[in-house]
Amino acid sequence: EPEVTQTPSHQVTQMGQEVILRCVPISNHLYFYWYRQILGQKVEFLVSFYNNEISEKSEIFDDQFSVERPDGSNFTLKIRSTKLEDSAMYFCASRGDSGVNEQFFGPGTRLTVL
């Protein structure tokens, strides 16, 4: 069964460093998403991506964040200069073009900023 994969599973970085979180969505999906979950809090929407551009983003997704689909299979989230409060679990999701918002999630990347 096709699934969304994410790498790495755990990333530790120093404050101020850049990190890139990687996702491989399900191959025939067209819509891609990033969410995050700070420990003990809700899963929060960050950004959605369709047709090679951002279609929607939340207030969390400021200039420190960027997304890219560098090739036909990967979808990345970059945090330019990490802060302590960026420590969270980051989930990638994708969905097809059926018109129904049924998103398939990856296992997440736990980002720890020291």
Added chain:
Amino acid sequence: AQSVTQPDIHITVSEGASLELRCNYSYGATPYLFWYVQSPGQGLQLLLKYFSGDTLVQGIKGFEAEFKRSQSSFNLRKPSVHWSDAAEYFCAVAPGAGANNLFFGTGTRLTVIP
């Protein structure tokens, strides 16, 4: 603004007992409702969804949920819990079929005791 409330942070049930996890949402129109489950180290797996029609929906792993418009609720139920059901359960709402993002509750952690 849309919101999702899961009032129970942690629930413990005995194996074989019935289960009900509560979810309330706040949204003006009929939302699209989802339940996801997350086992340790795994991604968010979709258990079931409600878009329209029959208000009692069946999902995977023997779960069901009932949409009650009058109570703005979408509670998840299972008649007999198995030890493998121990996990974190998330209720989520999408404002519409084509909406880009999901709004999640804070989750309910289920512990199953033998």
